[in-house]
Amino acid sequence: xxxxxxxxAVVATTATAPAAVGGANVASSSPxxxxxxxxxxxxxxxxxxxxxxxxxxxxxxxxxxxxxMPTGExxxxxxxTGQTADGAFFLGAPEAPLTLIxxxxxx
Amino acid sequence: xxxxxxxxxxxxxxxxxxxxxxxxxxxxGDPSVYATLTAHCAxxxxxxxxxxxxxxxxxxxxxxxxxxxxxxxxxxxxxGADQAAFEQCYDDQGALDEVLTLDAIRLExxxxxxxxxxxxxxxYGGAPPYESFAQVLDAALETAAE
Numbered sequence: 001x002x003x004x005x006x007x008x009a010v011v012a013t014t015a016t017a018p019a020a021v022g023g024a025n026v027a028s029s030s031p032x033x034x035x036x037x038x039x040x041x042x043x044x045x046x047x048x049x050x051x052x053x054x055x056x057x058x059x060x061x062x063x064x065x066x067x068x069m070p071t072g073e074x075x076x077x078x079x080x081t082g083q084t085a086d087g088a089f090f091l092g093a094p095e096a097p098l099t100l101i102x103x104x105x106x107x
Numbered sequence: 108x109x110x111x112x113x114x115x116x117x118x119x120x121x122x123x124x125x126x127x128x129x130x131x132x133x134x135x136g137d138p139s140v141y142a143t144l145t146a147h148c149a150x151x152x153x154x155x156x157x158x159x160x161x162x163x164x165x166x167x168x169x170x171x172x173x174x175x176x177x178x179x180x181x182x183x184x185x186x187g188a189d190q191a192a193f194e195q196c197y198d199d200q201g202a203l204d205e206v207l208t209l210d211a212i213r214l215e216x217x218x219x220x221x222x223x224x225x226x227x228x229x230x231y232g233g234a235p236p237y238e239s240f241a242q243v244l245d246a247a248l249e250t251a252a253e
Binding site for chain 1: 112115116119120121123124125126127128129130131132133134135138139142143146147150154155157158161164165168171172205208209212213218221222223224225226227244247248251252
């Protein structure tokens with residue numbers, strides 16, 4: 001038996017998004033996958049000319065959780081995971097010289 | 108980014124040169140929201156679980172349009188999350204608000220579409236092949252080292 005449908009009102013979709021599934025969030029036999037369309041800024045190409053915009057601030061107060069040490073074998077480079085002060089999740093050394101922010105939708 | 112992500116992680120993140128931040132974009136209504144909430148709530152238990160759920164959600168992206176609460180709970184549990192704790196988070200308005208706030212912040216930053224990548228402050232769009240990504244990262248690392 002399916003769990004009750006989540007009735008919480010959530011987010012208004014943007015102009016590029018299809019209508020929200022909303023309350024009818026149940027399994028169906030024929031999902032209609034709508035590929036994300038976007039008016040893209042120039043895609044990355046060899047030796048692109050970066051657009052200089054205000055730098056996204058990576059928090060200096062990340063909450064890092066070192067992964068557990070594997071037993072037996074010598075560890076590969078450990079990758080730290082944690083959350084920025086804004087609440088986004090990160091992977092890698094908090095003090096790494098470069099921060100890459102991946103703005104993505106799971107759909 | 109999932110296609111190039113393993114290589115970026117192996118060659119740049121694991122070597123300590125790049126910190127990778129995932130910033131959710133909620134451009135597809137409730138499926139986007141609850142998929143993101145799933146990874147977010149898994150991550151609340153352990154940030155490692157965020158990335159496991161992240162990979163599972165992207166790998167099974169085709170399922171997400173019709174996914175219901177049960178699906179997301181199973182995903183989180185498969186990633187290693189404690190079910191009771193996950194469900195409490197998933198049903199919590201506060202957790203939902205956190206996810207929505209992240210989405211609001213990216214809109215304030217002018218990020219309207221996805222995927223978009225911020226490489227040390229420079230913005231790029233689209234899903235480039237790894238080689239192009241690597242060139243951009245190498246150039247940015249060189250600049251950062253100066």
